[in-house]
Amino acid sequence: MANRERFLELMGEILERRWFSNDGPVVRDFESAISRFLGVKHCIATCNATVALEIAAKALGLEAEVIVPSFTFVATAHALQWLGITPVFCDVDPGTHNIDPAAVERLITSRSTGILGVHLWGTPCEIEVLQEIADRHELALFFDAAHAFGCTYAGEYVGRFGRCEIFSFHATKFLHSFEGGAITTDDDELAENARRMRNFGFEGYDNVVSAGINGKMSEPCAAMGLTNLECIEGLVESNRQSYRAYCAGLEGIPGIRVVKYDERETCNFQFVVLELDSEAFGMSRDELVDRLQRCGVLARKYFWPGVHRMEAYRSRLSEASLSLSNTEWLAERVVTLPAGTAVDKDEISGICSLIRGSARD
Ligand SMILES: Cc1ncc(COP(=O)(O)O)c(C=O)c1O
Known part of the structure; x- marks a missing residue:
């Protein structure tokens, strides 16, 4: 851990406050710090990246088929499959290990609704080429950025590309929150939907307006994430x-x-x-x-x-x-x-x- 004292200080405050989950102040601080760092409008912290991918796919309204690389961690595909969306596996560029845009284009059918790129090992995908393909076929482009926190594409931090991007803060990742993830986006409506879905579909204190899931990040996880972010x-x-x-x-x-x-x-x-x-x-x-x-x-x-x-x-x-x-x-x-x-x-x-x-x- 980067700074044990800072983590214990935040944990002390959490124990005093006795506010352990449900959009607590440390989660909000962590989200603001991530947004500031990446230069992105919205960050929705989650319990892990797999659930964040599921929430993102739901909030984007994806169905039928989504094109994904096969050379990735299995969670990228499972998140779609779990929602009843068929992951259509695409080959990668052997040089970059990332999804091959020409191969994506060959896999597009009338059932395609989205493209999920993965910035493997932290190397960004060919974002502009993928965006052009997505726009031309009216597909939602989003990114599994589980490996890519703190990496830039054309000088801009990964986090604002496509419709949204998903990070993992699992303990094996260099910026970790024990377990955790986030959806980042500049899209106000998408952010609002994702935030609601993360919390069982609640809007406000006691009003459920849609189906949702428990995708919340806990306060101790956010304390670890914040501590590590401060030492990035x-x-x-x-x-x-x-x-x-x-x-x-x-x-x-x-x-x-x-x-x-x-x-x-x-x-x-x-x-x-x-x-x-x-x-x-x-x-x-x-x-x-x-x-x-x-x-x-x-x-x-x-x-x-x-x-x-x-x-x-x-x-x-x-x-x-x-x-x-x-x-x-x-x-x-x-x-x-x-x-x-x-x-x-x-x-x-x-x-x-x-x-x-x-x-x-
Ligand atoms: C590319 C990729 N996507 C998604 C995930 C899932 O992340 P999490 O463990 O936070 O659910 C991982 C985890 O290692 C990953 O490597």
Whole structure:
């Protein structure tokens, strides 16, 4: 945690006030601080990003089919499926790992109502191209920005693009509130609908005007989020140092490519992601992950085997829809390494030596 004293101070105030949830003052402070930081009009804090995605899809009035990348965390698709909306899986660009706009265009049908882009690893999607496609086909474009808090696109913070964007503040994210999420938007009406849906459809104290869900963030979660937000520069700096130490330590290892951030933009450097070419490296991706884990390093394969190949989806897809070649190619190669405040310089150097020592001579 970035500042233990500050968190305990806020927790002390919460305990004194005995106001633990239901749009309390710390949640409101957290929402205002997020809005100010991102330069966006509205922030609606939620209990997590998955519920925020569901609320956003409902508030946008989506139905039938929404196009999503398959190379993402399963929650992106589940949020739609849970609402009875069919996620239509789209391939990604193998360079950026993000949804491929040309592939999106090919998947649009008369049943499409929206496009849900994911700013994977904090790298923004091709937002302008996607917006142009969405406008031309009258589709709602929104973004799963779970990885992208504090990242910019063309110099502007992610958070104001499309109809709305959704953040995750889960404990694994660099800006975390234990569990939490948020919907951000400049759209007044959408914000009002989402805020009402987050609280069972209540408008005011005792007037229920629509169906809703319990998507509220609690006060202790907001206290953690606010504390971390106040220290965000230090958190990003620590992530940046880890990322740069990995880039230097893994330089020149055959078959290893560190996925690079575009440092002309502001990045959060939250993830250290490798693509492994097992032939050049001399060991399969799974063997490397195994070896690292046996040495106590929390390396992970990510988004394997691609959401379209996970059950809940796989058995209802046709052979043609089951084949997303770039997604499958990446899902067989990607490894993430422990990053940010979870590792210090010496640990990073040890992990890099382990990887170097596993490579073919
Ligand atoms: C891309 C993406 N979307 C959505 C989520 C879900 O976030 P939450 O755990 O806050 O529901 C995650 C969580 O890791 C994620 O990585």
